[in-house]
Amino acid sequence: MSAHRDRIELRGLRVRGNHGVFDFEKREGQDFVIDVTLHTSVTRAAATDDIADTVHYGELAEDVAHIVEDNTFDLIETLASRIAEHCLDLAEHVEVVVHKPGAPIQRSFNDVSVTVVRSRDSTVIAETETEAYLNLGANLGDAADTLDQAVAALDRHPRITVLRRSSLYRTAPWGGVEQGDFLNLGLIVSTSLPAPELLAVAQGIEVACGRTRELRWGPRTLDIDLIRFGVNHEELVFDTEALTLPHPRAHERAFVLAPWVELDEGAEILTPTGPRPITAVLTELGDQEITRIQAP
Ligand SMILES: Nc1ncnc2c1ncn2[C@@H]1O[C@H](COP(=O)(O)OP(=O)(O)OP(=O)(O)O)[C@@H](O)[C@H]1O
Numbered sequence: 001m002s003a004h005r006d007r008i009e010l011r012g013l014r015v016r017g018n019h020g021v022f023d024f025e026k027r028e029g030q031d032f033v034i035d036v037t038l039h040t041s042v043t044r045a046a047a048t049d050d051i052a053d054t055v056h057y058g059e060l061a062e063d064v065a066h067i068v069e070d071n072t073f074d075l076i077e078t079l080a081s082r083i084a085e086h087c088l089d090l091a092e093h094v095e096v097v098v099h100k101p102g103a104p105i106q107r108s109f110n111d112v113s114v115t116v117v118r119s120r121d122s123t124v125i126a127e128t129e130t131e132a133y134l135n136l137g138a139n140l141g142d143a144a145d146t147l148d149q150a151v152a153a154l155d156r157h158p159r160i161t162v163l164r165r166s167s168l169y170r171t172a173p174w175g176g177v178e179q180g181d182f183l184n185l186g187l188i189v190s191t192s193l194p195a196p197e198l199l200a201v202a203q204g205i206e207v208a209c210g211r212t213r214e215l216r217w218g219p220r221t222l223d224i225d226l227i228r229f230g231v232n233h234e235e236l237v238f239d240t241e242a243l244t245l246p247h248p249r250a251h252e253r254a255f256v257l258a259p260w261v262e263l264d265e266g267a268e269i270l271t272p273t274g275p276r277p278i279t280a281v282l283t284e285l286g287d288q289e290i291t292r293i294q295a296p
């Protein structure tokens, strides 16, 4: 089941088609009524208010209507599954119901329908390589050494490759808790792991490095945040209790953006007012103290 709780639903799309086991059904045609449910996050579209970032329901209706009109199948099972396959290009998890209210049933009946439920094969998604941006921070113990160890541990993972590592930055603590300065760095990695598994690996490394988590935004032996997963239109927008992507507070943090600018000057970040160049957002965070202290 998809992690998304958002849905786009199209109900009662009535289209004439020529499907059926009997010749007269193929010849004369009848009405088919289609319901489509797309499980897909609308977070990005809600932030950008841009139709390009969501599924256009008018286009969805046209595409589904054409599948009904342009084919002839014996079974509504086949029709429903063809529509579901098309919809999987638009959403990770889909439900399609094909109703046949005029079906040749020699009894009084209200409706006959077939429901097809399909999800993208997560193993297929997992095999593709995705670029992700991570931010690492530490302010307890030998922070520089811990960060080195964490980068090495990430790179040792068989399904993670560190592509680029930023300089090390000394950064004033963000978040209002009185504590020592942090050391932070950014990484661009390539991974064949799905995002929740990449986070799980990162959290395993945090634990292995002796992480304690007493206070929100408090002192840390090691913190690894997943900031962005995928690039441009392939960027993953995800919102579960365990993982929110892009990281919802990244645009407020110079310690996240400065190392990122160093690695990818042209990157954009999704903010509550829409996508913005990270260089512009970083400029507005000029009051946050950060110093580049060591080249990669
Ligand atoms: N993009 C993300 N990267 C890392 N952790 C995340 C992300 N989204 C949600 N989480 C969840 O946030 C929880 C708390 O993470 P963590 O202790 O690193 O928070 P924090 O560093 O105190 O604050 P912040 O989340 O503001 O960086 C984790 O258990 C993790 O499951």
Ligand SMILES: Nc1nc2c(c(=O)[nH]1)N=C(CO)CN2
Binding pocket: 136, 137, 138, 171, 172, 173, 174, 175, 182, 184, 216, 217, 218, 220, 223, 255
């Ligand atoms: N400068 C800086 N401030 C922080 C950081 C961090 O990595 N760098 N991490 C926090 C909690 O994870 C809280 N505050």
